[in-house]
Every structure is written in structure tokens, then in C-alpha cells.
Amino acid sequence: MSNAVAGPFWWRSIGQRLTILLAGIAAVLAILSWWMVTSFAREAAERTQDNVLVASATSIAEALRSEQGTILLELPYSAFAMLDAIGEDRVFYRVAANGETLTGYDDLIPPNTPERPGEVAVRTIDFRGDQVRTVTVRRTVLAGQQPVPVLVTVAQTRTGVEAIGSGLSQTAAGLSVALFVFAVGLGAFAAGNALKPLNSFAQAVTRRGPADLRPLRRKVPDELSPLLVALNRLMDRLGQSIRRSEEFIAEAAHRVRTPLATVRAQAELALHTVEKDTEKQMLRRIIRAVDESSRSASQLLDHATVSFRADALAQEQIDLADLAARVTSGLQPTAEMKDIALELDAKGPAFVLGDAILLESALRNVLDNSVKYSPAETEITVTLDRADPSNWRLVVRDQGRGFSADSLPDLTTRFKRGSNVAQVVGSGLGLTIAEEVLDAHGGRIELTNPKNGAGACVSLILPAA
């Protein structure tokens, strides 16, 4: 498509653009949701660990007692049992009074300590090459008469928490991918659905013949209605301009022909009343000149009509047999004037696609030529047959003087007339009109002088519908 917008192929269709944009949005949302789920899961796992650590440390602190000034501790089993719930993590502890380790790991020094009893200090630190979570609680134990502050620190490695976190993170990633794929599918569907009115609008415009300029009457979405209004306005203007041109042609014909008709009628009448041969001769010249100009005028107007209609060629189904019959019977009285027998041999239906007005004007011009150039009491035949399996052929054959061999190649040139017809009225546009019409319909015109006998033979060849 030459009128596609610039850009890579996948950017040229609105549907694809919408799908891609929606997919991008879905991707951002999927990543965001994955990140949120993951961090929330991690936080939840950490909080659970902290709670268990606090409970453990508290239960150890509760077990502290003093006997005769000495601080005694019997580590409760449950304090460590509850930590198993988290997973295969190692547990460290330290109970210190006045900075002196009572039991546990000497090097487990919490970075921060609670200021008052009941407070809890939580921190993550590096301990013996691992990250551990430490919880420290404070309890004041009376040793003798002296209150001694005791710090109980319980620590646990974070492998279990990390495992829970990454497991949840993987699940979340899987869900996000599924969500993304689903969203892309929905996006494509939504894009297609949203564009449906646009597509059906485009089809409605395309389906119309070039001559159909009625306004489009259909319900369109709000976004399309400016386009519809603009299109209808354009078609209206085009229709008006076509009508004006047609009216102009009709008006021009009327203005030119009516006075010519008067002149001709008066001259013909005068021909019956004048006596002198010289006067008669003058009147005949007037009549001849009138005929010449009227014929030129009508062919010029025909030619204008042809050029103008060929630009937007109608595509009606036309039966050539029917058309030939119509044209032939229209010219019958003219032929009868010269006692020319007009024979028609056309059996239909012989369908072609095109503009009936143009095709009729082409055949009429050819046949009119034949009648004009044929001597009295001869025969003109119009036959319709197949030129080949895909083409119809209308042949007009007369018994006149034929085409002069030297001018045969360029007889269809505008205003060119045969070199042997100087005394017959004609403008030289007839065959040009016929050829232009045939060209516009993808057909052609052939001029020959048949070998058997005199006469001219014009073949109009048109593709069958």
C-alpha cells in the first residue's frame, strides 16, 4: 500500500498499535504486581520470623531466676522448638548479664540493645559468615539485693525466610506471566472489537460504486462522526459539481442547438419557396453548414461527457444485445431516409461491466458514421459474437466506400477524418469517442476493410463480465 503511514510494518495498523500498547501496559502492570507480591511475601516471612524470635527470647528471659545472688538459667526446650517451624536454620543465642556472657555464644554481640525492660531490639547482622536475624530482650533480675540487667539474644540464620520469599516470588512471577499473556489476548480482542465500527465504515464506503454519491446514513461511534460528516460533505460537493457540469453541458447544448434548429428549419422552408437555382444552392450550403456545426457540437459535448464519465467509470451490468437493439432502432429512421437496411444479429445476454451511457454513445457514434458514409440502398449489419472466450465483439459492417488505406492507422485521432470523405458532413470525433469509451472499459476498437467486397468494418471488443 503506497498510502500507508511511515514506520515499521507492525506500526501501520491501528489494531496492531492498540494491541502493542495494551501489551506494554500489561507488561508494566505484571512486573509491578510481581514486585509487590514478592516484597510483601518477604516482609510477611520476616515478620513471622521476628515474632517467633521475640517469643523465643522472651521465654528464655522468663526462665531466668536468681538464687543466692547468682543468676540461674534453665533453657526451656520450647524456646528452641518453636524456632524449628521456620525451617532448617541454625539458631544462636547468648544470655549476658552486665556484658558478661552467662551462656551461649560469646561473639553474638547484638548491635543494639533495648533501653528498658519489655522493649525488643531487632536487627539483621553478619555472624560467622551468615546473615542472621537477632532479637534481644532485656530483663532485670534481682541477684541478692542488686538488680542486674540481663540481655537475652536469640539469632537465626535467614535461609528459611529467603526460601519462602523466593518460592512465593516464583509463584508470583508465574502468575504475572500468565496475567500478561491473558492481558495481551484481551488487548487484541479489545482492539479488534473497538475497531469493528471503523472497519465496517470503511467497507460501507468501499462497497459503493463510484457514481453513488448519496450521503452515508449509519450509526457510527462519536470519534468517527466528524469523518462521516466530512465525507458526506465531500460527496455532496462532488455530486453538486457533477450535477453542475451535466447541467452546463445540457444548457450549452440547448443554447447552441435551438438557434441552429431555427436556422435549419427556416432555410429548409425557404428552399421550397425560392425559384432560382443560385438561391437554392445558397440555402443548401446554409443547411450543410448548420448540419456540420450541430454534429460537431453534439460530438464535442459527447466527448466532454465521455472524458468526464470515464474518470469515475460506473460498473453496471450491461447486456450488449439489448444495447445494440436500442441503438439500432434509434438510428433506423435515419437509415431509412437513405433506404439503408439496418440488420441486427445479436442474441443475448452478453454481459459486460461498465457505463451504459458511454457504451451506447460509442456504438451510436460508430453506427452513425456508417449511416452517414454509406450510399443509399445498401445494407449495414450489426453482429454480436464472442471474439474469444473472454471478450464480446460488436461488429458494424457497411457496404460504403470503406476506410482509405492511408488514413486507417490514425482515424481514431481527434478531429482526424478519412481522406476520402471530404464531401460528407462530419467532425472526425466519432471514432475518437468510441475509442476512448472502449479504452476506459478495457476493450479496444479495430478498423478494417474486409477483403470480400467493399465497405468498412468496425469491431468493438469488450471484456465479458
Added chain:
Amino acid sequence: MRFLLVEDNMELGEAVMARLSLDGHAVDHAKTLAEADEWLAVADYDLMLLDVMLPDGDGRQFLRRTRTAERLPVIVLTARSQVSDRVDTLDLGADDYITKPFDFGELEARCRAVLRRRGTPTPALIPLGDALFDPSGGTLSHAGEIKPLRNRELRLLEVFARNKGQILSKSQLLDRLFSQDADVSENAIEVYVGRLRKRLLAAGVEIETVRGVGYRMTWE
């Protein structure tokens, strides 16, 4: 025959009237559609000649409105030449059309063809000796035999038949027959007169050559 001519151009209308009267037809001339309505109400016509562009409307609409064409043959006179226009005219019930400017010979030929197609009863048969001449049907009947005449013979015979015993010059005859073909010579007249003589011999009609002047047809 009686014609109703509807034509707003005075000069053209008068010329057509004069020319048709010359051939022995009666013509009423209406300049507007309203006038045409009045004439149609009071008189019977064999044929109407109707212009399409008239001051008080379009001749084609008149045809559709009045449905005149149902009872009266109509030939439309049009200054347009577009085929579509002609087709529409025929669709509206007109029998034929003729494009201005027109040849009277052609107009006559078209009138005759229309009347023949319509099967309008021949208004006037002209007895020529023992034969009967039907100008609108274009035939000559003699001794129970009806023979069609060629168009030029017919027109020539019509001129003779309407001018019994008068001398008609070759050039007068030529004008009646060939006003549209300037290349026909006076010799052609001799050919057609010769043919008519043969056809009319048995009926006792004679076409006499008046030396240096022309021809005269006489019959009992």
C-alpha cells in the same frame, strides 16, 4: 394528420408549422405546457411534438404528470444529445425523440415509424388511379396486393400525389428528398422517377416528363 406542436421558440415553431402544412398536415402550436393542456382538452391529435425545455416546465415532467403518451403518440424534440437524456425520455412514455436541429425528412420518417408501431389507423388513403396509396403506412396497394415502398420512393410519390397535375422541377423534388445529403445529384431523381413509373404503370397512373422543366403526375 393533425399535429400538436409544443415549442417555445417562435421562429422554430412557425417554421415547423409551415413545413408540416406544406405536406398537408394540420398543426396547432402551443408555446407553453399550459397552452398544450388547453389544446389537448379541445382537440384530438394524431401526434404530439414536444420540446423538453419550456418556460413553464420540463416536457418530460409534463409527460409523466399528464400521461398524455398513453393515448397519443409523442415525439420529443430535444436540444440535448446525451444518451441518458434520451433514454429517460423514452422511459417516460415518449415514442421517440429527435435532436435539434433536425431534418424534416427525418422528422417525417420518425412520425411515420411511430404511427406504424402504434398501429394508429391510417387517417387518409390517397386513391391513385386503380391503386391506393397509404402515405403513413408506406404502402401501395393494387389488385389486392399490398406492396411496401422504399422510403425515397414513398416521399417522392407523396409529393406527386399531393400535387396532382402540377409540374414539379427536379430541384424541387431534390429538396424534398435529399435535403440532408448534399452529395446527391439530380440524376438520382431520374432513377427514382423511373422506379415509380414501373410500380404505377398497371394502376393507370402516369408520370410525364416535361422537357426542360420537370415531371408531372396524372391519373384518372
